[in-house]
Amino acid sequence: MAPRQGPQAPLEFGGPLGAAALMLLLPATMFHLLLVVRSGPARLLGPPPYLPGLEVLWSPQALLLLLTWLGLQAALYLLPARKVAEGQELKDKSRLRYPINGFQALVLTALLVGLGLSAGLPLGALPEMLLPLAFAATITTFIFSLFLYMKAQVAPASALAPGGNSGNLIYDFFLGRELNPRICSFDFKYFCELRPGLIGWVFINLALLVQEAELRGSPSLAMWLVNGFQLLYVGDALWHEEAVLTTMDIMHDGFGFMLAFGDLAWVPFTYSLQAQFLLYHPQPLGLPMAAVICLISGLETIPTATGRQLLVSGWWGMVRHPNYLGDLIMALAWSLPCGVSHLLPYFYVLYFTALLVHREARDERQCLQKYGRAWHEYCRRVPYRILPYIY
Numbered sequence: 001m002a003p004r005q006g007p008q009a010p011l012e013f014g015g016p017l018g019a020a021a022l023m024l025l026l027p028a029t030m031f032h033l034l035l036v037v038r039s040g041p042a043r044l045l046g047p048p049p050y051l052p053g054l055e056v057l058w059s060p061q062a063l064l065l066l067l068t069w070l071g072l073q074a075a076l077y078l079l080p081a082r083k084v085a086e087g088q089e090l091k092d093k094s095r096l097r098y099p100i101n102g103f104q105a106l107v108l109t110a111l112l113v114g115l116g117l118s119a120g121l122p123l124g125a126l127p128e129m130l131l132p133l134a135f136a137a138t139i140t141t142f143i144f145s146l147f148l149y150m151k152a153q154v155a156p157a158s159a160l161a162p163g164g165n166s167g168n169l170i171y172d173f174f175l176g177r178e179l180n181p182r183i184c185s186f187d188f189k190y191f192c193e194l195r196p197g198l199i200g201w202v203f204i205n206l207a208l209l210v211q212e213a214e215l216r217g218s219p220s221l222a223m224w225l226v227n228g229f230q231l232l233y234v235g236d237a238l239w240h241e242e243a244v245l246t247t248m249d250i251m252h253d254g255f256g257f258m259l260a261f262g263d264l265a266w267v268p269f270t271y272s273l274q275a276q277f278l279l280y281h282p283q284p285l286g287l288p289m290a291a292v293i294c295l296i297s298g299l300e301t302i303p304t305a306t307g308r309q310l311l312v313s314g315w316w317g318m319v320r321h322p323n324y325l326g327d328l329i330m331a332l333a334w335s336l337p338c339g340v341s342h343l344l345p346y347f348y349v350l351y352f353t354a355l356l357v358h359r360e361a362r363d364e365r366q367c368l369q370k371y372g373r374a375w376h377e378y379c380r381r382v383p384y385r386i387l388p389y390i391y
Helices: 015-036 060-077 102-118 123-152 169-175 188-194 196-216 221-239 241-246 257-270 273-280 287-297 322-338 344-371 373-381
Strands: 084-086 097-099
Touching (some): 015 123, 015 169, 015 344, 060 102, 102 123, 102 196, 123 169, 123 257, 169 257, 196 273, 221 273, 221 322, 273 344, 287 322
Antiparallel strands (some): 084 097
């Protein structure tokens, strides 16, 4: 008789049909944004100005540039780290070790790009390659996700994620079967989480700033603000890289198409939407309004509590997820330099709201399972989830 299986994690994202739909919808949305942002009307909800053919999307040079970028970041990942941190305890009671050198990778990348610029690197030409780069990233992500799925077939049961093991190929391919896929000490999920996509986002923004300077003589104040805000965000994330080890992505989610596409394609090509918008649709921004936006962006997110006791004072006594509220305020500050004449640059705010509401629901289930009746009491004392007196 076959051994009795433990309880299976509930299917998320609408199960196999929802996973299949998202694998089509996410790339389609990314390409829609890349097309409409450079069109005259720049309508978020309108049709794209044209549907690009394969001759526009496919570029061997773009694929080579993407693979070179991934190779560079992998090489920087393997350099000696200022610190090596241990992750959370796994099913087999072991703990994986992670190099904390993401900020070092950002600085070294900046130095290399600076040397390239001094030698005549045409960084301002990069914005014209965003469509083929996004296409190359999407194809690479599908191939990479297939590799991850095949690798998980030979992984021990203790290495599998709580979800992503439904037995349905499409759902498991999307969600990811293995929790921490590695080759030797190289952790694919940890590497992708903060390195190629976030650092790539910063340098796409920089390329857009350079091209605006080439077109108009100097970058606009709005472009400087967007670049500065988002560089600060990425730099802070990489400086505090160790904090990612306590996130749901690392601790709970398998590594499949969902996270791989998000890390390698969605982040650099959609999070740079505000800078793209400002290049094609320059917006006037005065110093008084810039000062107000800076005050909003200066609000700090509240780090998630990882101790055993539930906090019921301060921000954590007002809402159960104040870090998410801080993220939404920050997202709004990134979009405000783009003015209010178009909805398109506020896509990130809309998307991030939906993402955080969904993630908050997943957090609630995890916390209820972890804390039991103590979580019910916490919810009674702190009834609001993200936004005080509203949600």
